[in-house]
Amino acid sequence: MIRAMILVLTLIAAVPAAAVQPDEILSDPALEARARELSARVRCLVCQNQSIDDSNADLARDLRKLVRERLVAGAGDQQVLDYLTDRYGPFVLLEPPRMRSTWLLWYGPFALLGLGAAGIAVAAMVRARRREAPEPLSAEEQSRLEALLSDEAAEADGTREAPR
Known part of the structure; x- marks a missing residue:
């Protein structure tokens, strides 16, 4: 029970308090509701990350009054x-x-997300190709490889003259 009360009080405290002053509130509840809805959509030019409804700045107060006057x-x-x-x-x-x-601003994040997904897909394909084991050599290829390696070893030892 106590935990539930603490949770409710925490949630209530987390709700931002509106900065609207009592002298700004319109007597018509319908107009006041419209004013509050509009004020929530307008940025405080001083705070910049708050609406004028939430800001205590003087300019925000002037803008709230302007909205109500209009x-x-x-x-x-x-x-x-x-x-x-x-x-x-x-x-x-x-x-x-x-x-x-x-x-x-609107579509850039989606473009970056798409580019990131494409980059991850390409990286996954490259890793998968690196992990694939090469096909084993055929008997003919294996014998050619051994002949080439023995020729190189002989040249390195000096027992065979390099072709001219």
Whole structure:
């Protein structure tokens, strides 16, 4: 029982706390839910690895207010994101758009994974070829080899003259 309680408390403590201040919260719960969902998709330009919903930076607070102002003014979710992207560039989005300039970001890891898999496959084939035992020599090949080796041995000993 105590272990279960410790586990639950640990999981609760691991959930990131939102940095939204009470004075920022909208009175309309539906608009507030949309604002929180949008804030979770927008990058804090100071922290860079946090959403503005999780960041305590002053700029993040300003961006949260801006999102809420745009929603209260009647802007749709995509309009708010487009406004922020126009103003701060695509970097402001935690999930960058799929466009030509971000293809490497989106598809580069898959390309590297494919290259790595191909490299591993080639290395495995090379190892397998090295491990294969060569076919044994036929009787004729064996006798030719022995003759060549004996000729080389005789030349090395000086008992036979090298051909000219």
